[in-house]
Amino acid sequence: MTIHRLLLALLLSAFAASCATTHDTSTRASAHRVSGPAGDSVEVTESFITIASPDDELDSLATWTAPDGQVLVMATAKSTHRLVVYDGNSGERLREIGGKGRGPGEFTRPNGIIAYADLVFVTERDVPRVQVLSLPGFEPVGSFGEDVLRSPYGIWLHESAPGELEVFVTDSFMHGSDYSVVPPLEELDQRVRRFRLQLADGALVATYRGSFGDTSQAGALRMVESLWGDPAHDRLLVADEDRRNVSTLREYTLEGRYTGNSLPGSFGGEAEGVSLWDCGPEEGYWIAVDQLVPHSLFHVHERASLAYRGSFRGGVTANTDGIALHLSPMARFPAGVMYAVHDDRSISAFDLRHVIQALDLDQACLH
Numbered sequence: 001m002t003i004h005r006l007l008l009a010l011l012l013s014a015f016a017a018s019c020a021t022t023h024d025t026s027t028r029a030s031a032h033r034v035s036g037p038a039g040d041s042v043e044v045t046e047s048f049i050t051i052a053s054p055d056d057e058l059d060s061l062a063t064w065t066a067p068d069g070q071v072l073v074m075a076t077a078k079s080t081h082r083l084v085v086y087d088g089n090s091g092e093r094l095r096e097i098g099g100k101g102r103g104p105g106e107f108t109r110p111n112g113i114i115a116y117a118d119l120v121f122v123t124e125r126d127v128p129r130v131q132v133l134s135l136p137g138f139e140p141v142g143s144f145g146e147d148v149l150r151s152p153y154g155i156w157l158h159e160s161a162p163g164e165l166e167v168f169v170t171d172s173f174m175h176g177s178d179y180s181v182v183p184p185l186e187e188l189d190q191r192v193r194r195f196r197l198q199l200a201d202g203a204l205v206a207t208y209r210g211s212f213g214d215t216s217q218a219g220a221l222r223m224v225e226s227l228w229g230d231p232a233h234d235r236l237l238v239a240d241e242d243r244r245n246v247s248t249l250r251e252y253t254l255e256g257r258y259t260g261n262s263l264p265g266s267f268g269g270e271a272e273g274v275s276l277w278d279c280g281p282e283e284g285y286w287i288a289v290d291q292l293v294p295h296s297l298f299h300v301h302e303r304a305s306l307a308y309r310g311s312f313r314g315g316v317t318a319n320t321d322g323i324a325l326h327l328s329p330m331a332r333f334p335a336g337v338m339y340a341v342h343d344d345r346s347i348s349a350f351d352l353r354h355v356i357q358a359l360d361l362d363q364a365c366l367h
Contacts, residue, residue: 041297041311042358047332047349048091049316054345056080060154060226060273060322061339061347063088064115066136071330073339073347074120075322076110083110083122083138086347088339089332097138102127104140111225112155113322116165123152123169130155130169130195132204144206145169148193151179153225156236157197165197166254168236170224171211182222182242189213191221192238192256212256219258221250226289226322228274229254232281233304237263239271239288247271249288251306263301265308268292273323273340276303277352279365285309287338289320296320296340298350300359310359314340317348325352335366 056077064072071088081100086093098107112123118135128149132141145152150173160166171193175181191213198205213221222242229236236252247270249263263271263286272289279285284303289296295313298320302309320340327336336352356365 041313043315044312044350044354044358046314046317047337047351047354049342049349050086050091050347051093052345053077053084053093056082056084057344058084058321058341058347059111059344060113061324061341062113062115062120063324063326063339064120064135065328071326071328072136073324073326074113074115075341075347076107076113076122078109078111078125081107081109083107083113088326088337088349089330091347091349097133104131104143105133105138107131111153112169114155114157116157116159121155121157121167123149123155125151125153128152130167141202142204144195144197144204145193145208148208148211150190152193154227154239156228158229158231160196163199165199167195167197167206168227168229169193169195170227170238172224174223185215185217185220188215188220188222191224192227192236192252194256210256212252212258214250214258219250219260226271226273228276228286230276230303237274237286237288239274241270241272243270249274261306263288263299263306265299267299268297272321275323275325275338277325277336277365278303278327279362283362283364285361285365287323287325289323289340291320293318298323298338298340300355300361309361312350312355312358314342314348314350317342319343327352 057079058075060076062074073086073088075084083097085095109126122131129143129146131143152169153172154170157165157167190211193211194209196207226239237249239249247267251259251261267290269292272291274288277285286301288299297311299311300309323340338350340348342348
């Protein structure tokens, strides 16, 4: 990622004390607007921010509900080569999973993460592979993609048929001695790779189904990481971080056809995490991260039309990579919650009731 670390350290130093402990910060949404590089936004105060762990270099997030109802927030920690697990209601750090290595249950530069049923899928940039573990114990189940993946980052999946998953993985391999040179256009049709994963009798069988990515000057995916899909609208949004061109989210069909459309509006920083706020068969919103300092912006778009509805920011949260929406009711967050990485070191929580209030969104999303 293209992050100016010195500038970041200066801008975020004022926030260090507020991130030293897990703390409550919100009883209601703020109502005032602020202006930033990408336009106006509404401040929504974080419900909590977890204890800072700067050594981890947190990146992507996923949530899972345990049989006893406890919500776990799982974060990839790139520099310490492990997963970090938090309590979704309180933000308490519960445990760490793994450590550096290439064996089952070990990780080498884990990046993307997603949970499905009682499984969690983790991309590892430097193996490279997608590793699958069972929950709640994080026992290794298997891995796939070692024969085709070059530098995997983001992951999204959905159930395409009973007992069958369709898995999409972004592959942001680069050229040059320092791995900073974007490949030529003709190679960018490999930016998203597809797998069919069949689940039977505890075994995983993965089949590679090819790759896709536009290769035109205007629409190519140059530096990819986050992606998310919406089967109801045959849509896959893929974030391109490369600010040397246009950093945005580009729209593909689930079969890999580039529609020519991008998320409307502009990103002042890098287009990063993205997720679908599903409020019903047709209702809902997309939330897309605009990675900025001193505050990240979270752009909200209509689910079906992609029309822009507004942006919000936290009081502290900055330099955000991944987000995760947990839409099932929780004791603390009865309308759901958005978790966001703050400055690679903490997790922020935003009560979705406050987001609805601040941006005057559909009341259907309260239920």
